[in-house]
Amino acid sequence: MPVTHQLITAVQERVRLEAKQRGIRWTSQRQVIVEQFLLAGEHVTADRLLERVREVDPAIGAATVYRTLHLLTEIGVAARVQLGNGAASYEPVIGRAHHDHLVCVACGTIIEFHDAAIEQRQEAIASAQGFRLLHHRLELFGLCARCQAANATSV
Amino acid sequence: MPVTHQLITAVQERVRLEAKQRGIRWTSQRQVIVEQFLLAGEHVTADRLLERVREVDPAIGAATVYRTLHLLTEIGVAARVQLGNGAASYEPVIGRAHHDHLVCVACGTIIEFHDAAIEQRQEAIASAQGFRLLHHRLELFGLCARCQAANATSV
């Protein structure tokens, strides 16, 4: 599911408007960061995004990338996900349905999925406890078919 | 579900045996750390555990707590969970069924739950992708009843 140029333009416009409403400024750095963030694919770390951003404008600093990612997260355009124990990843929320992750612990492959039945149970569990559910995080860890095979051979 | 003294003794014995099998030594520091870990309740950060441990033996260092937590995790007595964005928490796995977390984003209350239907769907999703499921992480974030009420009043 590649992100189209048209979609990027639309999202940038949305972010810009949202920003204006909040008295937040639109700078050339943010333009670049948002663009590269949307182009980067499913999951980017702040570090990886900084690399991409610097290919366009080498003067942009890490702090600005972090600050912009926070901004995008607040606005609801990005979501922070903690896969593994290292740096957090960010993913675009725009134009994409909510999904969870199935991660291969051996090769790192990430498959996204969505399951209505699970979502439904989650709502049920939350309301049974009197909670209003805001969001959730579900990650499944295992071995993909390829790594199972590789492991069976080598061990 | 408070942890009984008897259970603690049993777990420590198990850890000690497991350690012996691997040529890992049993030291007075580990004795204290495991004991305090089991007494600490559902979720402890390394930092909080260090505090508790130092009430018993002030000479114990942070590195030793981290190293022991890794050890317990490897042996399968502890599990590391990342709730929120700060320090990771550890929880005892012994004598306790697997569970997931329902977290109030306002007051931090954590409710544990287990749902067979969700677990079943997870297995189904994994095998549909050819994965062998090893473990998972599910966290629901929302507002508890109390905080919903408080919020409604104040806003």
Add this chain to the structure above:
DNA sequence: TTGGCTGCAAATCTTTTGCAGTTCG
């Protein structure tokens, strides 16, 4: 003009690691 933004560097925070001395087995 001016308050928000930027880059840089320093500061935080959490966790890991190198090392010299200590201790379990």
Add this chain to the structure above:
DNA sequence: CGAACTGCAAAAGATTTGCAGCCAA
């Protein structure tokens, strides 16, 4: 005795923050 362990302090990795200058509105 020797390998594994310990505390300390320094290192490392990720993210945040203070500050002086910059710039969008």
